[in-house]
Amino acid sequence: ETGVTQTPRHLVMGMTNKKSLKCEQHLGHNAMYWYKQSAKKPLELMFVYNFKEQTENNSVPSRFSPECPNSSHLFLHLHTLQPEDSALYLCASSQDGGPYEQYFGPGTRLTVT
Amino acid sequence: KQEVTQIPAALSVPEGENLVLNCSFTDSAIYNLQWFRQDPGKGLTSLLLIQSSQREQTSGRLNASLDKSSGRSTLYIAASQPGDSATYLCAVRPHTGNNRKLIWGLGTSLAVNP
Numbered sequence: 670e671t672g673v674t675q676t677p678r679h680l681v682m683g684m685t686n687k688k689s690l691k692c693e694q695h696l697g698h699n700a701m702y703w704y705k706q707s708a709k710k711p712l713e714l715m716f717v718y719n720f721k722e723q724t725e726n727n728s729v730p731s732r733f734s735p736e737c738p739n740s741s742h743l744f745l746h747l748h749t750l751q752p753e754d755s756a757l758y759l760c761a762s763s764q765d766g767g768p769y770e771q772y773f774g775p776g777t778r779l780t781v782t
Numbered sequence: 783k784q785e786v787t788q789i790p791a792a793l794s795v796p797e798g799e800n801l802v803l804n805c806s807f808t809d810s811a812i813y814n815l816q817w818f819r820q821d822p823g824k825g826l827t828s829l830l831l832i833q834s835s836q837r838e839q840t841s842g843r844l845n846a847s848l849d850k851s852s853g854r855s856t857l858y859i860a861a862s863q864p865g866d867s868a869t870y871l872c873a874v875r876p877h878t879g880n881n882r883k884l885i886w887g888l889g890t891s892l893a894v895n896p
Contacts, residue, residue, distance in 0.1 A: 673825075675825075709888070710888075711786070711885075711886035711887065711888055712871075712873075712884075712886040714883055714884070725883070757823070759825055759826065761826075768813045768814065768875050770816065770828055770831050771816075771828070771884070772828065773818075773825040773826040773827070773828075774825050775824055775825040776823070776824065776825045778823060
């Protein structure tokens, strides 16, 4: 595997379910990011991890819970989501948390029913 | 507050045409600017990154220019092909403050017709 991978690629969940999104990067990077992409809106940065430490949380509701066990893996744990949370969730990585080029995964298309 | 605007929102051209996509930003104090491509339902692929000290970057049939003082960048695609059909996103990295956070445009949806 090369680059940034995300699983699953598609996810349908009910509002009472608990699920997790997974991201893995094979680039030797130290920073990882979660973005949300909704129709008609710019990409929204959700969380940033740099050397496994969370350095940014952009006022994301607590029903989204990130986890970064090491610099290569990033998770987004989901629980009691709302229909408006349906979106494409993108993971990215970069050399570190500085102004470096970000490399994106293919995304997880999430539908909350 | 930095804002990024991309015009047009959608563009349809015949194959072989040269075309220009526009990106404008409100605050000229940027660290760099990046152009991305996104295929439907897919992730983003970085196309070109221009540092604030640069005027342009080229990769194959793509050329991106940057005019910081006027708050504009253009992405020029030469001899367009149907495979160029995608959404093209522009993102600006501010020079001050939290420069980890990219500021994004809404994108231009490009269709190149055979």
